[in-house]
Amino acid sequence: MVSFTAYVSLSTVSAALVIYHAFVTRQRFFTAVMFLSNSKVALAVLGNLVVAMCLVFHKLVVKVFLGSLRGIEWEMARERFTSSIMEFLLAVTIFREGFSNTFVAMFAGLLFVKVFHWLVQDRIDYLEVTPRVSFAQHLRLAALMSLLAVIDGVLLSHTAKSAVATGGASATSLFAFEYGIQLLVILRCMLRYSFTVADLATSGRWESKSTAVFYLELVADFLRLILYAAFFAAVFFNYGLPLHLVRDLYMTYRNFRNRVTEFLQFWNVNSRLDQIPDATTEDLSRTDNICIVCREEMTPEGANKKLSCGHVFHLHCLRSWLERQQACPTCRTPIA
Ligand SMILES: [Zn+2]
Ligand SMILES: [Zn+2]
Structure with a gap:
């Protein structure tokens, strides 16, 4: 934290010094600006200030919407950040013709937005096991998700147009694909989050929550697979085999396959549960009313099942059993 503050202060002071130097030695406004935009040192110092300001802004947004992050959240974001940079370098080798300052700027923007998606994903997972969350925290998280969905949607529609126009043979198709994935991630988070809230609102008695989660994950994984396959095909036919995507595509496929297997199992359990009769009030009165799986009381109002x-x-206990x-x-x- 101290080193970050030091970095930002140093960046600000050095940029101020460079600007001061330009105006003192060049007297006229125009020549001073010319010096600032032509000198490599001045550009590096000013560019560094922009990076520092972006980082400050990023921290501010995190603080406003997510509060202070847990250590694990930082760690996971840092890990994903590193692998994103690696993927970017590989993507550059494919889209080298479209490589330009705009490309780098767009990638920086993408990364800036992506970090929030990772943080939101982790936060949603965390919320599912931490029921005690203040109303304000809920509100901020919901606001952040809506904001991200809008940003993703706008950027996707912008990039997708030119990606479709060129048949995927442009660097913008990379960004269209990335924003498509990000939009999918945030929509999944929003639905997952609304399930958690609905579960909280019914104090954990929403029986079909696991069914809803299953369907959601299945559809999300399927759409993800489609997006990956489409992008893979676009790159393959326009540029050649995208080696860096092979692993991701395979992982996405494997996830989806596992999801289908799980889903079939789940379906099987559900159809078997349907065949087991509901317990009546008399059935309950004949027992001591304690469910042996969770050691909690069964009430006639709740959903209970009687085995043969x-x-x-x-x-829900019998289902997980x-x-x-x-x-x-x-x-x-x-x-x-
Ligand atoms: Zn139970
Ligand atoms: Zn028995």
Whole structure:
């Protein structure tokens, strides 16, 4: 933190000195500006100030919308930042004809926006296991997600137009693809977040939350795969094999395949749960009303299931049990 403050102060002071020097030695405004825009040293110092200001702005936005970050959040963002730079260098080798100052500036802008997507993703995951979050925190997170969705949407529509016009044979198609992925990420976060809020609002009694999450992840992974495949094809036909995308494409495919397998299992469990009858009030009165899976009380208002052996459990407890085992949790009678 101290080193960051020192860096920003040093950048500001050196930029001020360079500007001061230009105006003292050049007297006239025009010649001073000419000196500033032609001298390599002056440009480097001023460019560095712009970078420092961007970092300050970034920190400010994080502070306003996310508050102070946990150590792990910083660490993960830093890791992703490094791998993004690596991917950028590889992408440069493919789009070298379109490489220009604009390209670098657009990439810097993309990275600037991307960091917030990573932070939001981590924060959403964290919220799911931390129910005690203030209303203001919820509001700030929702505001940040909406803002990011708008930014992604605007930048995607801008870049996508020129990407489509050139049939993917331009560096802008890289940005169209990236903003498409980012938009997908943020929409997934928004839905995931609204599920968490809905779950909180019903104090954890929303029975079909896991179903909703399953569908969401399945659709999100599918769209991601489509985007990757489309971009891969565009680069392949215009430039040749995009080596740096092979791994990502494969990982996306594998994730989707695993998701489908999980989904089929989940579907299987659900259809079996449908065949198990609901427990009636009499069924409950015949037991001590305690679900052996979670050791909590079962009420007639909640959803409870009765197995053929007569043992009764919460619906959600039985669901998570069936994902791992196929016998009654109490007496081990196989569940038909
Ligand atoms: Zn239970
Ligand atoms: Zn039993």
